[in-house]
Amino acid sequence: MASLSAAFTERLEAAARALEPLLEALLGGTPLAGEIARPPRLLAAMRHAVLDGGKRLRPFLTVETARLFGETGEGALRAGAAIELLHCYSLVHDDLPAMDDDDLRRGRPTVHRAFDEATAILAGDALLTLAFDVLADPALTAEAAVRAELVLGLARAAGLGGMVGGQMLDLEAESRSTPFAEAEVRRLQAMKTGALIAFAVDAGGIVARAGAEERGRLAVYGRALGAAFQIADDILDREASTDALGKRAAKDADRGKATLVDVLGIEAARAERDRLAEEAVAALAPFGPAADTLREAARFAAARRK
Amino acid sequence: MASLSAAFTERLEAAARALEPLLEALLGGTPLAGEIARPPRLLAAMRHAVLDGGKRLRPFLTVETARLFGETGEGALRAGAAIELLHCYSLVHDDLPAMDDDDLRRGRPTVHRAFDEATAILAGDALLTLAFDVLADPALTAEAAVRAELVLGLARAAGLGGMVGGQMLDLEAESRSTPFAEAEVRRLQAMKTGALIAFAVDAGGIVARAGAEERGRLAVYGRALGAAFQIADDILDREASTDALGKRAAKDADRGKATLVDVLGIEAARAERDRLAEEAVAALAPFGPAADTLREAARFAAARRK
Numbered sequence: 001m002a003s004l005s006a007a008f009t010e011r012l013e014a015a016a017r018a019l020e021p022l023l024e025a026l027l028g029g030t031p032l033a034g035e036i037a038r039p040p041r042l043l044a045a046m047r048h049a050v051l052d053g054g055k056r057l058r059p060f061l062t063v064e065t066a067r068l069f070g071e072t073g074e075g076a077l078r079a080g081a082a083i084e085l086l087h088c089y090s091l092v093h094d095d096l097p098a099m100d101d102d103d104l105r106r107g108r109p110t111v112h113r114a115f116d117e118a119t120a121i122l123a124g125d126a127l128l129t130l131a132f133d134v135l136a137d138p139a140l141t142a143e144a145a146v147r148a149e150l151v152l153g154l155a156r157a158a159g160l161g162g163m164v165g166g167q168m169l170d171l172e173a174e175s176r177s178t179p180f181a182e183a184e185v186r187r188l189q190a191m192k193t194g195a196l197i198a199f200a201v202d203a204g205g206i207v208a209r210a211g212a213e214e215r216g217r218l219a220v221y222g223r224a225l226g227a228a229f230q231i232a233d234d235i236l237d238r239e240a241s242t243d244a245l246g247k248r249a250a251k252d253a254d255r256g257k258a259t260l261v262d263v264l265g266i267e268a269a270r271a272e273r274d275r276l277a278e279e280a281v282a283a284l285a286p287f288g289p290a291a292d293t294l295r296e297a298a299r300f301a302a303a304r305r306k
Numbered sequence: 307m308a309s310l311s312a313a314f315t316e317r318l319e320a321a322a323r324a325l326e327p328l329l330e331a332l333l334g335g336t337p338l339a340g341e342i343a344r345p346p347r348l349l350a351a352m353r354h355a356v357l358d359g360g361k362r363l364r365p366f367l368t369v370e371t372a373r374l375f376g377e378t379g380e381g382a383l384r385a386g387a388a389i390e391l392l393h394c395y396s397l398v399h400d401d402l403p404a405m406d407d408d409d410l411r412r413g414r415p416t417v418h419r420a421f422d423e424a425t426a427i428l429a430g431d432a433l434l435t436l437a438f439d440v441l442a443d444p445a446l447t448a449e450a451a452v453r454a455e456l457v458l459g460l461a462r463a464a465g466l467g468g469m470v471g472g473q474m475l476d477l478e479a480e481s482r483s484t485p486f487a488e489a490e491v492r493r494l495q496a497m498k499t500g501a502l503i504a505f506a507v508d509a510g511g512i513v514a515r516a517g518a519e520e521r522g523r524l525a526v527y528g529r530a531l532g533a534a535f536q537i538a539d540d541i542l543d544r545e546a547s548t549d550a551l552g553k554r555a556a557k558d559a560d561r562g563k564a565t566l567v568d569v570l571g572i573e574a575a576r577a578e579r580d581r582l583a584e585e586a587v588a589a590l591a592p593f594g595p596a597a598d599t600l601r602e603a604a605r606f607a608a609a610r611r612k
Contacts, residue, residue: 034458118404148450160436
């Protein structure tokens with residue numbers, strides 16, 4: 001696998017830096033029109049969950065996909081921010097004692113450890129709600145049709161037929177006596193992590209009003225990248241230390257979670273991860289050199305070390 | 307206070323009957339476009355939380371408000387269904403062990419008792435997400451601007467500056483050594499229950515494309531009705547039996563929750579409840595007899611026995 005260019009790494013980091021003040025503003029203390037007050041403790045928990053953390057890969061994908069079509073306005077960044085808020089809510093709820101019961105996230109205490117369980121549940125609920133707020137807000141674009149399409153796409157990717165449903169299947173896998181078949185693991189992962197990553201790509205196309213054929217290609221790219229990302233995650237969970245990850249390592253195997261590492265073995269899982277990254281790259285062929293950053297993003301998703 | 311007409315009661319029940327097949331269809335097993343699969347156990351928990359239960363007051367308010375402006379299409383019912391899904395998610399999460407820790411809701415086991423805690427968290431998350439799905443879906447109306455406005459309004463009413471924030475303040479009240487002042491209780495309740503009820507009214511105005519002045523009057527009506535509803539709830543909690551309520555009675559006092567019954571005493575709370583219902587009625591004066599059903603709805607919210 002080709003190593004990542006310095007230009008790519010810089011671009012990824014620049015996108016994360018551009019996102020931060022927007023997230024900071026969205027999590028400010030002043031109520032918006034239609035809000036009554038923003039309770040300080042709830043807001044503090046939401047900020048703990050969102051600010052100063054993560055690679056911000058999903059917003060990066062949204063912004064770079066929009067850029068592919070010449071769309072460089074604030075709209076794509078706002079759509080990416082909404083997706084990041086939603087991603088962060090999912091981490092807060094996944095970490096809860098009744099779910100994965102994790103104490104550590106991005107090297108810091110999880111929200112229910114830093115605050116308490118009730119606050120973590122509510123902070124997650126409020127972040128999920130805020131994600132839809134950001135997409136529906138005219139500040140994203142004057143085009144209401146674009147905003148409504150973003151809301152619908154995020155809801156489908158994140159709800160019972162996507163991310164939340166995938167988390168449910170993941171929990172069920174832990175208590176099952178028979179191991180998951182490969183096709184079941186792939187479907188579970190397409191729901192649990194793939195759908196939101198694919199939507200992050202699609203959102204860039206929606207904001208830029210890309211055509212149907214272009215969005216079809218982007219869908220292939222997004223799904224393959226999402227699958228590669230999840231296999232990379234499973235391999236890291238098995239191989240890296242807790243210190244390197246900033247979250248508890250080897251927890252999947254401990255809890256009996258279904259991963260492709262279990263189904264295929266680690267060598268075949270690595271090969272599949274790399275194959276998927278190249279499938280994502282190949283889907284971008286018609287876009288020429290303009291899509292080089294998205295190509296590198298696919299390789300990054302597979303090759304990352306945390 | 308005037309007694310409710312038989313026609314009103316029939317109309318409320320008819321709205322609930324009309325809603326049921328729509329909720330049933332929204333919680334069907336077939337994945338929608340953009341969804342991958344709907345996991346049966348998650349869907350069963352969502353159905354347990356939503357179907358066959360409740361007065362369906364919020365959707366009724368949406369439908370009747372839209373009707374006031376001559377809008378009788380399916381759009382208002384769909385908007386009402388979204389609000390009911392969101393209301394049901396809030397009950398599922400409020401009942402969790404880390405929150406109010408309730409075993410009984412509408413005379414049946416709460417979701418985390420009938421299923422388990424993780425499933426209840428995820429079912430709530432999925433219901434919240436589905437609410438936004440329904441509002442953004444073109445099936446509600448071809449007008450994307452209406453859909454986007456509904457999404458934004460619901461997010462503001464239900465998020466950190468509304469319902470979720472109010473629940474946070476309510477939990478904080480339990481652990482505070484000094485009692486809440488009247489103004490604090492009123493603000494808390496305006497957030498926790500008032501905002502969503504007021505939005506249910508506003509949603510009818512949005513769907514029917516009511517004018518700004520009309521929506522201003524409806525906002526006064528919705529806020530007053532929501533406040534009356536909550537005081538009625540607090541009085542019922544203090545006076546009714548668990549059997550009559552279908553949920554645990556006297557739990558507010560047990561947990562040290564802040565209510566206007568505590569602040570004002572029960573007699574003054576009753577008077578304030580009735581005053582707010584009449585304030586709601588008065589706000590509808592310019593609409594004439596066409597608003598009689600909404601007037602009765604305000605009296606119903608105050609006079610209900612469960």
